[in-house]
Amino acid sequence: MHTVKVIAEKLNVSLGIVYKEIALRKLRCYRIGAAIRISPEQLQEYLEGSSTSPAPKQYKHVRRVGG
Numbered sequence: 001m002h003t004v005k006v007i008a009e010k011l012n013v014s015l016g017i018v019y020k021e022i023a024l025r026k027l028r029c030y031r032i033g034a035a036i037r038i039s040p041e042q043l044q045e046y047l048e049g050s051s052t053s054p055a056p057k058q059y060k061h062v063r064r065v066g067g
Contacts, residue, residue: 001030001037010043026050 002010007027008018021027022036027046030037 001039002043004036004038007038007043021046 004015004018004022008015011018018027022029026049027038028042030039
């Protein structure tokens with residue numbers, strides 16, 4: 001189980017970003033009293049769910065002439 005601080009360090013982001021992801025329920029956690037703990041499995045789920053997919057294929061806009 002990891003603390004929010006450890007997760008922030010692992011992801012190289014601020015504590016605020018980790019807390020925001022928890023509040024948005026994107027990053028699951030355990031709450032034990034006032035303490036928040038994140039398991040390695042929860043972190044892995046978060047990372048798999050937040051990976052970016054390739055950009056959508058670009059289509060060339062065809063301009064209509066006339067009516």
